[in-house]
Amino acid sequence: MASIKDVAAAAGVSVATVSRVLNDHPSVSADARTRVLAAVDVLGYRPNAVARSLRTDQTHTLGLVISDVLNPYFAELARSVEEEARALGYSVIIGNADERPDLQDHHVRTLLDRRIDGLLVSPTDGGSPLMLDAARAGTPMVFVDRWIPGVDVPVVRADGRAAIRDLVAHLYGLGHRRLAIIAGPAATTTGSERVEAFRAAMAEYGLPLPDAYTGQGDFQAESGRRVTEGFLDLPEPPEVVFAADNLMALGALDAVRARGLRVPDDLALAAFDDIPWFVHTDPPVTVLAQPTGELGRAAVRALVDRIEGRPPESVTLAARLVVRRSCGEPALHEPSPATNRSQP
Incomplete structure (x- = not known):
């Protein structure tokens, strides 16, 4: 050589x-x-890339810390980040926080020690001193999907409030009145935002949201199963369960089927986040879909702008209601199968 x-x-x-x-x-x-x-x-x-980075103080490497690599939404997000970064001349090192703040901080610390040029993070909570210190020190950073309020870092995310309002209107139009939610962790911005938006939309239609119909999940399938079992044990179970992410929706499906019940005959189900196999379940699941691919690409572009001295901008895209048949919709409303990937 x-x-x-x-x-x-x-x-x-x-x-x-x-x-x-x-x-x-x-x-x-x-x-x-x-x-x-x-x-x-x-x-x-x-x-030699390593030796050159010591002279130029750049490695052309980005760090990505995602909340859960087993969640299909974050897997798709990571894929779009890697594709866009490669197109712009950067490599990506990925760390999986597994929804654990301690593991998140471990990955952030490791990536910073490896002299990455910038950091993309989907925070597991809002109280990481390490992340706050890194942001205040001027580390090029972008929050994607989730964010830490009050931290001066660009945020690339999907706003689900309008889509949640559309969902409640859709359910109301189908005749449903007893609606329940499996909420995500309150410590995450997506967890708190989705339950607040659901509560506000219910109020617009004069529908109560009693405490018994609000279950606390953790964005994992097991919590969706556990909360749904609790709903089914109520003297008056809800007519519809809205799971605030896809894995909790899968857990809810497990709970319904474990009791020999059917969706939507015995319990209707809707989910935030689409995944490819939701069109193949029986019945296909009504969802609120995020433009996952574009979120990943926009996050990389914002971070590279920050690294290369251009002013980065926060980006907010819209989630959208995708009507299928898990809430009792007529079959004629079912769209052609689609995946979560948005087109460039």
């Missing part, structure tokens, strides 16, 4: 001149630059 000394010898210049050419320094003459680039091409020389 050719070295920088080999390039210098072939071009008839010093090692320092080769280094200046590779780092696009303006002090090199046009003739020397041409000879160096020709030698690089002939010898197939590739700079």
